[in-house]
Amino acid sequence: MPELPEVETVRRGLEPWLEQARIESVTLNRANLRFPFPADLVSALEGKTITSVGRRAKYLLIGLSSGQTVLSHLGMTGSYRFAEHGIDKPPRYYETENVPKHDHMVWTIDHPEHGKSHLIYADPRRFGFVDLYDKPEDSPYLTGLGPEPLSNAFNADMLAEAFKGKKAPIKAALLDQRVVAGLGNIYVAEALHRAHILPTVLAGSLVNAKGKPKPALEDLVSAVRQVLVEAIEVGGSTLRDFRNAEGGNGYFQHRFAVYDREGEPCPTPMCTGTIQRIVQSGRSTFFCPVCQKQP
């Protein structure tokens, strides 16, 4: 689920409730998610104060007063939410019935303004994970990442450098987190549609003979930025189960031009095309065969 706009939405929802909060206790309801929880996670968290709630690509980065940083990835179905305030004991859902069975990690926190509450991490498919670092920039999850797509480091010149001679389809190239970090299946499809580029064209075909970006690559950079900004503004996309930290959903799914719209008319003005679905790298790709072209 969560691509950059959804993770940013979660981050913004968590920040006012977590920053300055003290972690009183931590309960792990199982030993692992995608990977085992770090052996020292509970002791590293308990008694510390949260100093920051950040994000890099699709990773949440929670800074602690000890100087350490919690790195959290939501996988496909991970979510953070708060239990109602004023509860004294953390919920141990696995021991009871009638309660969510995918609540794997619970932090009992005390915030100077908001008081006590429980932060709950739930994740039905358990593709997410939590890790702990002294210096998060050394984490193998972050070291190889490409630039943030909303930063100035992401531009047509750097994309041209990355795509020069590259034979992978542009769709696969944009999903490669080493090229640009934070895009997923939804926003790649939407950005390519806005830039009028077919997802099947080779990445290298967007670069000219001098290694400089063709105009279509400039359009693509703008489209990526635009679609991400719009999505963040409306709280991301809720397809099945995405919820922000306050329990609300996103609204960008109503603005999808192509994603999950196979058979529907292309929304591009004057375009007569019908949205098609193909499979690339084992994943669905949605596009309009009429207004998306080979540059």
Place this chain on the structure above:
DNA sequence: CCACTAACCTGTAGGC
């Protein structure tokens, strides 16, 4: 270097 598949795991939607 690149493409494709399977794997991790659970839930849900659709066909019969």
Place this chain on the structure above:
DNA sequence: TGCCTACAGGTTAGTG
């Protein structure tokens, strides 16, 4: 109602 299949926002390892 139930059973079965296909598929889902991500990432990684293995194979050809």
